[in-house]
Amino acid sequence: MSGKGPFRTPARTGRVPRSRKVLVIGLDSAPPKLVFEDYLVSLPHIRRLVEGGLYGEIESTIPPITIPAWTSFVTSKSPGVLGFFGFRNRKDYSYDEIFIANSRSIKEDTLWDILSREGKKVGIIGVPQTYPPKPVNGFMITSFLTPDTESEYTYPPELKGEIEGLVGRYVLDVEDFRTEDKENLLHQIYDMTEKRFKVAGHFLKETEWDFFMMVEMGPDRIQHGFWKFTDPAHKKYSPGSKYENSIRDYYVFLDEKIGELLALAGDDSVVILVSDHGAKKMDGCININDWLVSEGYLVLRSKPQGLMRLEEAEVDWERTTAWGWGGYYGRIFLNVKGREKEGLVEPDNYEATQDEIAGRIRAIRDEAGRQIKSRVFKPQEVYHGRYVHRAPDLIVYFGDLHWRSTGEIGHASIHSFETEIGPDDAVHDEKGIFVLYDPRKNKKGRVDGLHLLDGAPTILSLMGIPILEDMEGKVIE
């Protein structure tokens, strides 16, 4: 977009005079502790990258969730600039209209937009928020946020046949995640990863590429499904389970697969290994809307008979101050006069209301009355950019993210320990992994202060492409 107003796209900065081939391997949710410490000794290929390159913890977005995190990495723009703050976002100021952020929601240039324009060949596999696929100078296979494999999940569309010829039914994501049938879940995760890496290897070998990026969702899925078997600190841990080493075994398998890609990528390519956030044990759920009811912020016309979604409950909007959404982090929306249809909070009282609710959230304790150290963010303090006004009015990390948030209403207490939809053992953490391995450079060692926003500028710089002036991150070198 060009123009003279405050929302214009600024001009570019100077050209960097060199170009490298870059392979990015994204491991959704891979946590620094597992990769850099606990498992590293068993991961020879990853270890080679870590020991031969720069590595460190990389800070995720607020919130540390697949969307907006990966898109921040590939655009170097934060959520207030991107206009989405999670998978689900408010469409307008109504009480129930939402949209799921997809590729069409991204108005900023992604790495593949920029590189395609510059004539570089790109290959993109499984990067979240790429469906519906867009034309690129190269190819694209979309991610788990694709309706199903009946959809057109590739660009160009003909690629679908090639993929299915190679691996049979391509697996976008595990289909039955909320299952107690762990054997089946494990099988699905391995099948998905196996197929994705087979496809990636095929295209690494068979196509011409300058930039190749794939994201594997397997680490996220296995951690959510198996954490309690592997972490003695988890409430539900019981030693000696046959799944005790399930996560480690999976990372060993992943490492082998990564080794195969590295062999195909060529000796001179730069390799980046990155995750969009980390993971840690889940302690429980805070039933956010039940809590808001108990504090008098959310008023119902009738008591819910059993558990229900907020949309199904009879909310007395005229008397309601705030309502919430569930997820790995909590979102609270204020019912503001002149903004929401039946708004109650006076705009002049907006920040005072934020502060009051935030204070009470910080006082929430666990089921045994212990402090859980929740953190609450006000959008005006943590975001900037043209879309800040679309953000939730409060963003909550219950128990520093060890507790998730549940949107359903009608629980007997504000705490629960099973999600309504089945087991879940892990939550997200703010720090992910980052490894930059450049065979031409001798720079090695741990680096601090990394942020996902640094992804796009670092990659453009390696490829000798000008960095957009409005990119928010820095070049990691």
Place this chain on the structure above:
Amino acid sequence: MQEGFSLKVHPEGTLIWFTGIPASGKSSVAVVVEKALRERGLKVENLDADEIRAHLSPELKWSKEDRDLNTKRLAYIGKMLTRNGVFVIVAATSSYRYFRDRARSMVKNFCEVWVKCPLEVCQRRDPKGLYKRAKDGEVNDIAGLHQPYEEPLSPEVTLETDKETTQESAAKVMRKLEELGFIPPAVEAKEPVRAGGEEVYTRRDEAKIKARLRRLGYL
């Protein structure tokens, strides 16, 4: 509230000035643009020329001097509101270029919309019966008929309301405001349509993705 953050508005408003001869369709398009801006969460004030005249300038008639003063007042109100982040819509004949240029010079963000429509079409439309009254000899000061109407030389947008629907015209204005960077682009893009008219991303598709996200614990 912290500076730089706004609950409902962006930092700087825009004065959107619709100009054109009577019955060209200024107000009709303005109302649709007003609604579209509101739907994007922006603060909007549609300064209805007749209403402003009735409340602020009841003494003014239709002489050039009075028209001059009236557009000056409209522009001044526009200036005060836009600097407070309001999107101000003015739909006024504003026959002389210097009326409009003066308004342009008074605000930071200005968008001149020329609502172009042939006189014969306007005469046929005649929603306020103005042209009929002229025919009956009751009025003799209609811009574009009795008095000059100076066509804009470089308006930001030109609408041809005899060829476009009101919705199409309003969409042109919204697109231009986006292009100028005066409003953020809509977050949800228009869904592209495949050859044959089938949408690439349907409600059913979104329902499938929602169901998956729910199972995964994200919703």
